[in-house]
Amino acid sequence: MPQQRPETATGIHGWGVYIPRFRIKMEDIAREWGWSDSQWKALAMIEKAIAGPDEDSTTMGLEAAANAMKRAGVDPGDVGAVFFGTESKPYAVKPSATIIAEALGVTPVTMASDLEFACRAASEGLRASLGLVASGMVKYAIIIGSDTAQANPGDVLEFTASSGAAAYVVGPSPGSAAVFEGSYSYVTDTPDFWRREGTPYPRHGEGFTGEPAYFAHIIGAARGLMNTLGLKPSDFKYAVFHQPNGRFPLKVGEMLGFKPEQLKAGIVTPLIGNTYNASALIGLARILDNAAPGDRILVAPFGSGAGSDAYSIIVTDAVEEKRNKAPKVDELVSKKIMINYSTYAKFRHMIRVVRE
Amino acid sequence: MAGFSAPAVWRGRTHRYRLVAGKCTSCGKLHYPPSYSCPYCGSRSMVEAELPRVGRLMSYSVVYSVPFDSKSRAPVILGLVDLGVARVISEITDASPEDVSVGMQVEAVFRRIAEDGGTGLIVYGIKFRPVKGA
Known part of the structure; x- marks a missing residue:
């Protein structure tokens, strides 16, 4: 579809x-x-x-x-x-x-x-x-x-x-x-991380937050997007993912077929931590701070519970003056x-x- | 600090959120926070005007004995900020007393100003922080 x-x-x-x-x-x-x-x-x-x-x-x-x-x-x-x-x-x-x-x-x-x-x-x-x-x-x-x-x-x-x-x-x-070329969402009911009403801190499924949650959903969204648009990892200058730590975004990028040089520009978590709803979006901002017109970017935020959206974005000339x-x-x-x-x-x- | 008036919080939102001053249409002077009459000439003919968001710290006081809801920010620095067209009294945030000095450049930021205990309203508005923070 x-x-x-x-x-x-x-x-x-x-x-x-x-x-x-x-x-x-x-x-x-x-x-x-x-x-x-x-x-x-x-x-x-x-x-x-x-x-x-x-x-x-x-x-x-x-x-x-x-x-x-x-x-x-x-x-x-x-x-x-x-x-x-x-x-x-x-x-x-x-x-x-x-x-x-x-x-x-x-x-x-x-x-x-x-x-x-x-x-x-x-x-x-x-x-x-x-x-x-x-x-x-x-x-x-x-x-x-x-x-x-x-x-x-x-x-x-x-x-x-x-x-x-x-x-x-x-x-x-x-x-x-930057112009949106396409987007793709992938969600399931996966109990990897939650916080009950009235409680101050979340609980999480330890190792369960990785494979069936973070990796499965980002890969589902990113592969779905690339299949829909007829694109492959080498068609992108940059790829940026949700960053619960400094390791996961490199690993999921590698699993999808991206090279480290496509991933490093968007990784900010080691220096500021996981900013949750801002995590992948700060990574994308850092890429836009430095990107050149014509660069294609794949961005895929992730949320526990669980779901991911993948977007393909192409940078325009206007990035320079903004x-x-x-x-x-x-x-x-x-x-x-x-x-x-x-x-x-x-x-x-x-x-x-x-x-x- | 209990029992904030919702209408009072609501009425002040524009000048607190956007640093909107009163501008006297008779003498042309600005004042903050805006009032119904000009503190300089007494005219009641006022319009709203957004103030510049960067200024200089003219003077400040360090307050060590603070209300309960400000304890996590103690000591609180209260500054008189010169914005050129008007002067504003504001808390100086993101700074310790050793970080501030008269004449330093400060910029407006949007912060929590007060909260009505743990269940009442949170009041948001403008504070100032040093332009060079670290």
């Missing part, structure tokens, strides 16, 4: 990223909980980014969206949809999308909603936006992936669960920095303030303070 047709009329007009400045080293986490250094080294991790005490997924999402709007240069009144993908909502009930839409000046005539599908919610918003834009229902849509990822203290997940945001402004293909209008990923990665475990625990509300 051809799934790519409507997307050919759509493109990325702006991309934006936000990475909080605070960082903790893997050694500090390992020392605190008695882990062997081999544990985090096997994940190919170095540091992770941590939201400050006055930050949350909404504040980070807005900063990424504002950066995307700087590159897009579109009138906020022309934005007809704001989709916010997160699994760390500040409110259980009350949308972050409306706060962000209000701050961007997009309200009141717009769609706005928060989406949930573990780390893939923003990508679902992106796919929906392609249809909305291609059909002419909306002119521009803003898609935001933002998370202050939670991990039970002492859980192996704590090495990677981090904070960050990415946003994209999607609109008609003329004038865009890339310097907002901070690049490498600039955001390099602006950092190192903190220790106790400050990290305080910032992420892991210390219980009783009101007297």
